[in-house]
Amino acid sequence: MSSMGKLISGNMRKAVAIVGAAAMAFSLAACGSASSSDSSADSSSSSSSSTGLKKVTFMLSWAPDTNHIGVYVAKNKGYFKEAGLDVDIVAVAQAGAEQAVSNGVADFALSNMTNVGNYTLKGAQIKQVMQVQQKPSAIWCALASNKNIKSPKDFDGRTFATFGSNEDDAVLKRMIQHDGGKGQFDKVTVGTSTFQTLSSGKADFGGFYATWEGVQAEMEGPALNCFTEPDYGVPGNADSIGIITNTKTIKNDPELVKKFVQASQKGYEYAYEHPDDAASILVKEAPEANLKLDFVKKSMKTIVDGKYWGDPAKIKDGSFVLGTNDFVDTQKFFDFLGENHTYEDANGKQINEIPQAKEIATNEFLGK
Structure with missing residues (x-):
């Protein structure tokens, strides 16, 4: 970001x-x-x-x-x-x-x-x-070219592009565990943008929004593979x-x-x-x-x-x-x-x- x-x-x-x-x-x-x-x-x-x-x-x-x-x-x-x-x-x-x-x-x-x-x-x-x-519009995504990530449990042991929010950590841990993983991941601070952080290989996944960055990814790329909070156990509307x-x-x-x-x-x-x-x-x-x-x-x-x-x-x-x-x-x-x-x-x-x-x-x- x-x-x-x-x-x-x-x-x-x-x-x-x-x-x-x-x-x-x-x-x-x-x-x-x-x-x-x-x-x-x-x-x-x-x-x-x-x-x-x-x-x-x-x-x-x-x-x-x-x-x-x-x-x-x-x-x-x-x-x-x-x-x-x-x-x-x-x-x-x-x-x-x-x-x-x-x-x-x-x-x-x-x-x-x-x-x-x-x-x-x-x-x-x-x-x-x-x-x-x-309703929530947050999407948690990896680049579609990263074939190792098929669902949130695959975030385990990989690197999250973060701004340091405690909330993000709690949300991702819940999503990963809900999907059968341990909820353990590394973190790297985002540089210029999350897109660039992922494309550079410095991180494996990050947070976006369906109504804005999701639109960009669809129209201009890079293609993303994304997961939403309600589908993986995060309650309510953030x-x-x-x-x-x-x-x-x-x-x-x-x-x-x-x-x-x-x-x-x-x-x-x-x-x-x-x-x-x-x-x-x-x-x-x-x-x-x-x-x-x-x-x-x-x-x-x-x-x-x-x-x-x-x-x-x-x-x-x-x-x-x-x-x-x-x-x-x-x-x-x-x-x-x-x-x-x-x-x-x-x-x-x-x-x-x-x-x-x-x-x-x-x-x-x-x-x-």
Whole structure:
């Protein structure tokens, strides 16, 4: 995976893996502007623009991609403007989006409930207010050319391309043991990208995402042989990607949170219903990422076909609200991590406390 991973502190598992494909296929010019984005976010978060709209900052959690697409659509389609908001989308800060929101540097950011849980244990004042992704998309893969790996048990005794996350170790150990292996493997720190680390022979397997790097592998190579967590004994949903804000913002300005969440919700709903148009909007609105339109369209098709944001039929008939935080599957994953002693406090000391999904996320601001 890429140097972008270094920009994301704390729990990196669910944030950095997506970046690998982007690092290889696209220019991540947005990363270079992180420091300037910090200052602009800090100065504009509580002010009003000359148009009378309230200025708000939304921070990326990595490079622009289809996880962020609903916010770009909401800005392009005028949903934020209709809500009285002037939203500035800014590059991820050096300390990470979660820390930026906790410190008041950004008003909102893309993250996931797993990260929120980890950061709150370390004292961060953040909460997830909308969950876009409803099921896991992580894939654990070897190059298809590596004929020695046919299932997770074959990871035993081989080398994992890692960023050092305790979560990754716990997940892989469970998958390997579920498949009949011992759960023992070596590790090497990822260099430029996971793809390159595997291709160089420095590692045998690594983590990717079906909706982004999996698409790249299918379209451009290298071909991968992949395995998913639910198929090999990992409970719940680790990939609860969504939007976060500061708990103080929720308390002091709930109307702002409601406006931002519901406008973003409309953006993601539009993207789910009109994936090709949304892909074009992302490419246009994030020129610094040099995204390829056919790639983004394929990523959105994968998301829609895989029902990653929920069942489109249920969203259409109103039986499911896109953006709903899932407290059940996220808690299953939290409990799994707790059982495997992966949680640490702000000093890096292991703790037995387990995050409670219902305490770190809320659905109160969603539109029905």
